[in-house]
Amino acid sequence: MVVANATTGIASPLKCALTLSQGFQGSTRRLQWRKNERQCARKTGHGVITAKFDLKPPPYPMDALEPHMSRETFEYHWGKHHRAYVDNLNKQIAGTELDGMTLEDIVVVTYNKGDLLPPFNNAAQVWNHDFFWESMKPGGGGKPAGELLDLINRDFGSFEEFVKEFKTAAATQFGSGWAWLVYKANRLEVGNAENPLPLDEDKKLVVVKSPNAVNPLVWDYFPLLTVDVWEHAYYLDYQNRRPDYLSIFMEKLVSWEAVSSRLDSAKARATEREREEERKKNEEEEYGTANSEAVEMYLESDDAVSD
């Protein structure tokens, strides 16, 4: 097998590439993690070009959220914690079948139905923090409008009720973790993970909380908003006063524009997925009919032979 040329830095075709059939409903194959990692490690030499994730900066300067979230917090939270997750993830996936996959796919695959594979923590935390910075903006807070507000009123009773439920979830997430507003559109069994709210059937907005690095992608939800409740997110500014941090987050930091646009794409993807499922179901029906015709023909010829 050709090993990567150190001077030209061209990657050798790695035998252990794994392709996911599609998105979240895809792989039911067990990921042969350790075995492939060893194979790939042997074949990869120096100077191989591999896909790497970048540390994306927040969409505003680091002091833009003062005094609610200090520049110092950003220097550590983005500059150290988030950066470490990115660097460590890149190291972990280099030369493995995860290399080249999208971040969301890596998160879902390494979640592994709760039996976390080593890169999960870093991958999920990279995704979570990207999502978190974009959930905030300078001069944020206030109330949402339009369809988002309508859905909030429908699914929580009122905006105030939603805020209360969201803050309660965030305050009662024991230890490290996150609280989320998600759009729940799935009705089917999720191949890769346990769905924690299997009884609700309608498409609706839901508040959920998750420990450590876990995020709602693994439950096949569409995340719309998050707040980081790891202590490092608020300790420099609020020390132990997590409830104060959450109040300020809701009142002064939330970017409802981001949440609204995420809701729009979530609904679009959900509709598209439903159409896909319909199409596949129709295909199977057609294929089923064709199959039975073939059987009939076979029987006829059988009769001919026996006679």
Add this chain to the structure above:
Amino acid sequence: MEICKVSLWFVQECTLHTASNVLLVALSHGFSELFDIKRQNRAQVFYFTNIAETFGLFRLQLWHSRHLLTKKTLATQPLGILGFRSVQTFSLPDLPYDYGDLEPAISSEIMHLHHQKHHQTYITNYNKSLEQLDDAMTKGDASTVVKLQSAIKFNGGGHVNHSIFWKNLAPIHEGGGEPPKGSLGWAIDNNFGSLEALIQKMNAEGAALQGSGWVWLGVDKELNRLIVETTGNQDPLVTKGPSLVPLLGIDVWEHAYYLQYKNVRPDYLKNIWKVMNWKYASEVYEKEFPES
């Protein structure tokens, strides 16, 4: 100033005059002292019982404000006197040193917040869930009893773990950082090769712990073996094995180090050994395995 709310309930009818006499007598003898178990004021109890008999009271039921039982000097024992039930409540134990005594390993600011805010909050919430549990048990509400278990584990575990933690630490001028001698020292060499190896192992496991939790040096009292173990959130060491006894625990929740060490947990782990109270660990170990 604690307030003692007393209501007297009589099985047998007595005159109001009688009842108020009892009340006056009790109050004049420092009624609130009745609940100061640490001073073992049994005399007061007898006196009170005698009064009850004298005045023909069959039963006396005392309702008290929670404040009485959370006095710092109070030991925590349920009041079994006169046949009534109460929920044991817990209070914040004092630190055996000043907040600044562990500097520069752990800052005074952190010790302040860690003790007076975080530990106190665990205790407050633990007491609350115990009350709710008591209530649910009395009512026979099994599903609430079960539902409360996680709050009890979180907050009770937080109280248990931090109570050990404060004793695990000592100022340098009081022996903090002095390596263990005696049987624990030997056991460490036998189990890990050397003290340095143990420290390295604990630091590695503590640094690698995702999220919040603790790293422990413990002893398996059935196998007489030292172990290094981690627990998540506020799970006590015993959740990893019923025969495990904690000797030393290091809190690796971010609140334990963030203001001083920020994201560099390994530096915190390196420095905390300078104030580690090996004397306490040895005492616990020798209690499990007394030297013959």
